[in-house]
Amino acid sequence: MADAALPRPAPIEAGGTLKGSSRVQPASLPAVELLERAARAVELPHAPNTIVIADYGASAGHNSLLPIRTAISVIRSRAESGRAICVFHADVAENNYAALYEALDSDPQSYLHDDPATFASSSGRSVYQQVVPTNIVTLGWSSWAVHWLSRVPATIHDHVHIACSSDAEAKAAFARQAADDWISFLSARSRELVPGGRLVVLTMGADDSEPGYQPLLDALRDELAAMIGEGVVTRDEVTRMAIPSVGRTEAQLTAPFAPTNRFAGLLVEDMEMFDAEDQYWTRFERDGDAAVFAKNWTAFARASVFPTLIAFLDEDAERRQRFVERLETGLRDRLTADPKRVRIPLAKVLLDKRSWPR
Ligand SMILES: C[S@@+](CC[C@H](N)C(=O)[O-])C[C@H]1O[C@@H](n2cnc3c(N)ncnc32)[C@H](O)[C@@H]1O
Secondary structure (H helix, E strand, C coil): CCHHHCCCCCCCCCCCCCCCCCCCCHHHHHHHHHHHHHHHHCCCCCCCCCEEEEEECCCCCCCCHHHHHHHHHHHHHHCCCCCCEEEEEEECCCCCHHHHHHHHHHCCCCCCCCCCCEEEEEEECCCCCCCCCCCCEEEEEEECCCCECCCCCCCCCCCCCHHHCCCHHHHHHHHHHHHHHHHHHHHHHHHHEEEEEEEEEEEEECCCCCCCCHHHHHHHHHHHHHHHHCCCCCHHHHHHCCCCECCECHHHHHHHHCCCCCECCEEEEEEEEEEECCHHHHHHHHHCCHHHHHHHHHHHHHHHCHHHHHCCCCCCHHHHHHHHHHHHHHHHHHHHHCCCCCCEEEEEEEEEECCCCC
16 A cells, blocks of 8 residues: 555544543653753743743643643743743644633633733644744643654554564654654754753653553454454454554664754753553552453543544444444453553653754
8 A cells, every 4th residue: 555545643532531631641740840840941032022832742732731831830930920921732733622722711720720921822733844933932842742653654564553563664664754753843843942942752762672552552453353353344454554653762762863962953951761650550450450440541542542543444434433332342351351561661851952053
């Protein structure tokens, strides 16, 4: 199949587990601390210029409220009380912006409630290009977004996820796409940031040991194979299904900056690879309730990857609905029967835009 015909990643399902929590995922907290540190250190534009914060890959905003609120409170303590602070939330054009504005308006955590000089806006464009004008962003934030590739670069013949595949050709194509997308992301952010600006990125990490989310991804693969046998989905459709996300190693994340820690005017000020806790597993160890463990991980998969998988089916809405329901039930049953701890490797990165010539 030609690359051009492969679907792009779909936005996260509105109404999924990412909606309604209005609490940042605990795994993101170390990166929020980094954002707070960046907000203290960043050079603020001179008054009366507006201070711009950008949120790259905002989804419906629920997980952005706390980090952005934290950043604003630090910046407000350093700037005049009436100085305008404008936040741009960027995501793909198909994102649920109505839900984003609803959260900004009515969520108790919204940063708009207690600071009348704070404004929110959005940009419906891929973060692999410029999403706001040049030279306006003081502080950037991107969490759980840049591991989504701009496109599926190849068919993966033996799995739904490249990290669990042995397909060398597909692995090389995904690695090339991941490198290109990271460079595009950094180049665009470099243009948007003001000299002295900072950017914090939280994304999926990788190393030589077990890939992230392996038990969940293997269960997905096995369930899809079972669904072929039942005629719910064809072998051809399942072969084409690929989740276009990648974890990056420390070497892959720092490659554009080698050898002098400079890339497009940016430098890496801080970087840490770490594993987040599988909270569903911790709870399972406490209460032994495999059904709840399975329900939680299945809800996560449904919200985050099912929308991408159904893009590989024809557009028959009823068929897509049947597929989602069948996959959800099957995945839950599998995880209930064989619960395993899910590894969640992450990387948090603080980038600095210095004012040296490019
Ligand atoms: C898992 S959500 C992250 C939401 C939130 N930032 C958080 O920390 O939970 C990933 C978001 O990245 C967005 N995304 C993926 N690829 C993107 C791209 N190329 N441009 C803009 N947004 C993208 C998805 O649409 C989705 O809303």
